[in-house]
Amino acid sequence: KKRKRWVALPPDFTVSDPQHLTYEEGTTAVIPCQLTVPTNYILMVKKLVEETNKEQVLFLDTTKVPRLAEYEHFSVNNGNMEISNVKRGDAGEYICRLESDEPKEVHHHLDVQYSPNIVNTSSSEQLVRKGHSVKLMCDAEGNPKPEIHWSKKEGKLPSGAKDETGLSMTMEDVDRHVAGTYICTADNGIGAEATKEMTVIVDYAPEISTEKEIVRTGDGDKVELVCVVHAHPNAKVTWRKDNQATTFAAHYHGHKHTLIIPRVSEDDFGVYECLAENDIGSATDTVHLTGHPNRPEITSDPNGGEDTSYTLTWDTESYYPITEYRLTYRRAKANDSTDHPGDWHGSTFAVNNVTTNNLQHSLSHTLETLEPATEYHGALKVRNKYDWSADTEFQFNTNKDGGIQRAFSDLNNGSMSSSCIVRSSLRCLS
Numbered sequence: 001k002k003r004k005r006w007v008a009l010p011p012d013f014t015v016s017d018p019q020h021l022t023y024e025e026g027t028t029a030v031i032p033c034q035l036t037v038p039t040n041y042i043l044m045v046k047k048l049v050e051e052t053n054k055e056q057v058l059f060l061d062t063t064k065v066p067r068l069a070e071y072e073h074f075s076v077n078n079g080n081m082e083i084s085n086v087k088r089g090d091a092g093e094y095i096c097r098l099e100s101d102e103p104k105e106v107h108h109h110l111d112v113q114y115s116p117n118i119v120n121t122s123s124s125e126q127l128v129r130k131g132h133s134v135k136l137m138c139d140a141e142g143n144p145k146p147e148i149h150w151s152k153k154e155g156k157l158p159s160g161a162k163d164e165t166g167l168s169m170t171m172e173d174v175d176r177h178v179a180g181t182y183i184c185t186a187d188n189g190i191g192a193e194a195t196k197e198m199t200v201i202v203d204y205a206p207e208i209s210t211e212k213e214i215v216r217t218g219d220g221d222k223v224e225l226v227c228v229v230h231a232h233p234n235a236k237v238t239w240r241k242d243n244q245a246t247t248f249a250a251h252y253h254g255h256k257h258t259l260i261i262p263r264v265s266e267d268d269f270g271v272y273e274c275l276a277e278n279d280i281g282s283a284t285d286t287v288h289l290t291g292h293p294n295r296p297e298i299t300s301d302p303n304g305g306e307d308t309s310y311t312l313t314w315d316t317e318s319y320y321p322i323t324e325y326r327l328t329y330r331r332a333k334a335n336d337s338t339d340h341p342g343d344w345h346g347s348t349f350a351v352n353n354v355t356t357n358n359l360q361h362s363l364s365h366t367l368e369t370l371e372p373a374t375e376y377h378g379a380l381k382v383r384n385k386y387d388w389s390a391d392t393e394f395q396f397n398t399n400k401d402g403g404i405q406r407a408f409s410d411l412n413n414g415s416m417s418s419s420c421i422v423r424s425s426l427r428c429l430s
Contacts, residue, residue, distance in 0.1 A: 011039040013096060014079075018107050024190055025114035029086040032108065033096035034079030041100045045081045048093040055095060088112045088143065115191025116142035121184060122198055129280075130175055130204035137168045138184035140194055146186035153181040153197070176202050176230055205281025206231035208274060214288045216359060217264050218319035225259040225287045227274035235276035242270065266291070291386040293318035296325075298380070298394045299362075305398040307372045312380070312396070313364040320384040322351050322361045329367060329378035332395070341377065373400040 015032040023029040033045055045059040057065045062076045073084045083090050091112040098104045120139040128134040140146040151163045158171050158178050171178050179202040186194040211226040229235050239246045239259045251258050257276075261268055272287045294317040304310070316322065328346030333339060355362040363382075370376065374397065381391045 009037065010100060010102075011035045011037045011041065011098060012104065013098070013106050015108075016106055018109070020109050020111065022111045022113060023086050025088055025112055026085055029083040029090065029110055029112070031081040031083070031094045031096070031110065033076075033081055033106075035098065039098070039100070041098055043079065044095075044097040044099060045076065046095040046097065048095065050092060083110075086110075086112055088114050091143075111143070113143045113188075113190045116140045116146035116186035116188050116194040118184065118186055118194045118196045121196050124197070125199045125201065127201045127203065128174055128178075130202055131173055133170060133172045134174055134178070134200055135168055135170045136182055136184070136198050136200075138186070138196060138198075139167055140186035142186065142188045142190065142194075144188045144190070146188040146194070149185045149187065151183045151185065153183060171200075174200075174202055176204050176207065176232070178202055179232070201232065203232050203280060204230075206235040206276035206278060206283040208276055208283045208285040210274065210285050210287050212287065214290060214294070216290060216292070216294065216317055216319045218291050219265060221264045221319065223261045223264055223289065225261070225272055225274075225289065227257050227276075227285055227287070228255050229257055229274075229276045229283075230255055231276060231278050231280075233278050233280075235278045235282075237274065237276045240273045240275060246272070261289075264289075291319060291384070293320075293322060293361075293382050293384045293389040295390040296380050296382055296392045298392060300364075300396070302394070302396045305370070305396055307399045308370050309366055309368050310370060310376070310396050310398060311364055311366045312378070312394075313362070314380065314392070315360055315362050316382050316389065317359045318361055318382070318384045318389075319359060320386065321356070322354060322363065322382050322384055324348055324350050325363065325365075325380065325382045326388075327365055327367075327378065327380050329376050331371065332375040332377050346378075370398050372398050374398050 012035065014034040014036055019032065021029065021031070031045065033043060035043065043061050044057060046055040046057050049056050058071060058074060059065060059076050059081065064071065064074065075082050081094070091110050094108050094110060096106050118138060118140045120137070122135070122137045126134055136150070138148050140148065147165060148167055149163050149165055150157065150169045156162055157164060179200055182198045182200060184196045184198065207230045209228050211228065215223060215225060217223045229237055237252065237257045239250055246259065249260050251260065257274065259272065269289055269291055272289060273284055274287070275284045276282060296314040296316045298312070298314050300311060300313040326346070326348045328344050330344045331342035334342040349365065351363065353364070375395065377393070377395050379391045379393050381389050383389070
């Protein structure tokens with residue numbers, strides 16, 4: 001028998017193919033240079049220095065070659081090179097080289113990922129005039145490249161979106177709603193997000209609205225007139241009546257400006273003007289202080305009439321009791337042969353049945369002897385101790401089904417000829 005001959009295999013790298021190695025900053029990175037078998041050959045670990053494109057020898061076996069502070073956290077353990085607390089500057093190409101009879105090399109690339117850091121933004125505060133545009137910019141470094149998100153501390157962005165992405169955000173034709181604090185957030189999935197706040201200030205002329213255009217009150221009542229003012233720079237607000245400054249006390253809280261009339265008299269009734277001024281412009285709005293009742297608001301169903309009657313219900317606002325009302329009505333068409341309306345009917349009625357809740361007064365009136373299946377138009381106004389309200393126009397219908405049923409009943413009773421054709425007007429064609 002022939003004896004088997006054992007041939008020693010030359011040493012090779014356990015990981016012989018080039019690797020792309022990814023580690024997060026602060027962890028321990030391992031560059032695989034381990035050999036398949038022990039050897040007396042020299043194992044060399046090198047790094048390609050990008051600035052010079054030259055190879056820097058780091059280790060000969062386990063002996064560290066350079067005595068540089070930047071490599072203090074490098075070591076060799078069991079044939080592999082370890083980089084503890086790896087830094088972004090450690091990224092690059094590493095070479096494992098075995099100085100054998102036929103030298104062998106394997107190249108590995110180390111990628112060090114790190115959390116975002118915002119490096120470039122617009123100024124922390126930007127002032128813009130209403131109607132102009134403003135651009136916010138934000139950029140960040142990090143590996144992988146961070147994505148930039150925009151949000152607004154006070155709520156949604158001017159576009160209506162909760163957030164947007166991109167290195168910049170441009171807002172055109174700005175108004176006061178654009179003002180606020182915008183947040184640039186950089187995120188790449190590594191570590192904590194990075195944020196930067198930028199404030200946009202919008203200069204604009206005053207903008208005014210009133211809480212109530214008409215305030216109804218009466219003798220001896222305490223009343224507050226309120227206008228809401230938005231402006232930047234802040235506006236000076238004054239109250240006037242009949243082009244004269246008022247002597248009543250005025251207060252403000254935030255955007256709300258209040259004129260207090262502690263005890264109303266009839267002389268106080270009239271139109272009050274709220275005037276707001278700043279360096280950019282001015283604006284006014286008015287509040288009407290009155291003892292007159294408000295125009296009635298119809299609450300009944302316009303299609304809720306009976307055959308020959310209709311009950312009208314309405315609400316009105318008045319500081320004083322409602323003493324009377326005037327109700328008029330007419331047919332929408334005088335007859336079937338014309339489009340002209342009928343004659344007005346109606347009268348003025350004293351109030352004898354009213355439900356009152358604070359300033360709200362609810363009343364009703366039933367109109368009798370109406371034509372069935374007919375459309376009517378009407379007008380209504382109410383009065384208190386001071387004066388009449390404005391008119392409220394309305395329309396209603398009597399029961400159409402009832403009129404048709406009555407026609408069939410008359411036909412069955414023989415009171416209509418068999419040639420009679422029933423229509424909504426109950427007119428016979430012979």
